[in-house]
Amino acid sequence: MHKSQRLRDLLPLLACPECQEPGGLSIETVSAQQAEEWQTVLREQARPEQQIICGSCHRAYPVTIDGIPVLWSHMLEQTFDHLEEDVNGVNPSEQDVKAANIQVYDQISDAYDSEGVHADAVTRSRLVSAFVEATNTRQGTHLDVGCGAGNVLQFFSDVLEGPKIGMDVSLSGLRAVRRKGFHAVLGDAEKLPFPNSSLGLVTASSVLHHLFLPDRLMQQAHRTLSTGGVFLTDFDPNARAAEWGWLALQLYALRRPVYHLLSLGRRRVFHGTEQVQVWNAVAEFHNKPGEGFDIGNLRSALVRAGFELHRVFPHNCHDSSVSSGSFVQPSPRHLLVQALSGRNPFHRDNSDTLLTASVKPVKVHNDEISPSGRRQVQELFAESHSGLQESSKPHQPQGGHVIRAA
Template identity: 30%
Template sequence: MMLSTVQPFLRSDAEVFERDDYLEIPITNPSEAIKANAYYFNHPDWAQEYLTYCHRSESFKSRWEAALGDCTGSIVVDIGCGPGNIFATIQGKPKLLIGIDVAPKSLEIAKRLGYVPVLADAVNLPFISGFADIVVLNAALHHCEDMAAILREAARLVKPGGLIITDHDPQLSAWDYKGIAKLLWEGRLVLYKITGHGFHKTDSQQYWGLQCEIHHKPGHGVTKQFFIDNLKPLGFEVDVFAHNHELGAEVLQGQKGKAELKYRIGNLLSGRNPSAEVSALSLMCVAKKQISA
């Protein structure tokens, strides 16, 4: 049943196996990032915890609803879907909702939320070009070694007039801590262990969670120019919005919101104005593929 649902959109050379809870395109040579993400998000308790607590706020819902518009009747591909956080939060009634991930347990959860789950390497997807109305990547690019390759592969799936939307990837300039700010950042794990604070409950969960965060460290992240350079040559009109996490639809009107005190101090100690656009924690990209004349 799952295979027949996506069959019209598969490349003729795609090798697809139908498992009990997901479709699988074998990953023959997984990268270290894929291994780390597969381990973390395949842990049933960690995956469920991620679904329960991450990207479930009203501000997240408001922001994504504003970016997506009405997705009723649309074909949507969610790359790096995890256990299905985006559509668990915003709901909606797409015609077809495909979720791509590397962790079977997360895909099983996503299936229960209405996704057609596909286990595949996001840098080489089994789908034909230009079939999706909307492709989304939330908190996904920085989990991959080659962010540009993932973004371009995602863009390949978008039909003329369609959208690609990314969010919750760290803005490089905001996380480029220097001097004492970098030392404090690197020492945060010791502080978390002493105080018991932080999202992860055990040392093992924390270790694997950080292993997944390939480009979420000082000197890493995305930039506005990164999205322009990769998407504009492919025929997209590109808008990029800098924001601090807990702000809704106002992000698309140019508002940034205010970061938590610890991030403001980090930017201040790094010689940056904590209220400046370059100090906003995340970038949201909303890009529309132009319709050729």
């Protein structure tokens, strides 16, 4: 498809990320001076020829020479503008976290794609099953936030009919997405460039823990999804497994030289140079010992954002509710850390990462959650401590989900 044709198809689906007025974007020719500024900020080989103008707030956005719209938030634009500055690795700010994500994924997205991180058949089957169980709808626009090279868009290409859009902060990742035939837009996960109630599916695989305030993406997903739309998150670290024992923490202190030396498996792409290691540690903002997502808190954050929670499930054990077959194998690092912390790495409570599936419910009253949403909250408070939503035991009929205190 020709680049301008592709942009014309994509533009009606987008909105200004700052004012979010629908249908107000138009394409214009850009002045030479502005083009030069944007070329520098985006670190591009060629000057943009076109820009997108918001009809409501009159903000201008660049379009790359190959037709990728750059619908960045104010903060993301500023982050690009200050990308040469050092990232604070000790006490990173919101902007540091954004900058680290841009830097690290610009550096490694090609390797990330070819090594197929999080792209195996089991991951695909779990994610697609979670969607199919959450809704009967098979039509709608799919937005994959933090799309990398577009693996998740591919997962859903046979499942959901409609436009498929990858969004990321890395232009090199977005170019890979376009080579696969999908739409691509550069944007901020905390300020989605889409109109209200316009999307059918929002996926965010290995994204929440890269955000300074993950709740913002949940709120934005809720805003942009239409009623009945599905929000899927995957591969976010489980806080319980992140409570490392003393021995595991000793190992963590040595991780960078060890990874570097041993080039441990697929994670070596994140440990190519010392600089990439620092960026990656900041980019993995909520993925470190003592951090991660408490299952109970994650559930209530999604409900607070307005979702009905369909399911949370772990990635290290057989879970017949989503896939009767194989499960996502715990990483060697997870096995080692859990063993060193005196925990069974295969127990569901100690899972490495979590997948969530949520549905945007019909709005009942203004600012009120639906009866089933309220029920979810009540169930949360009824638990003595955070537990896992578990499937019915094998061979029992489907639909018998119970909340089990861990």
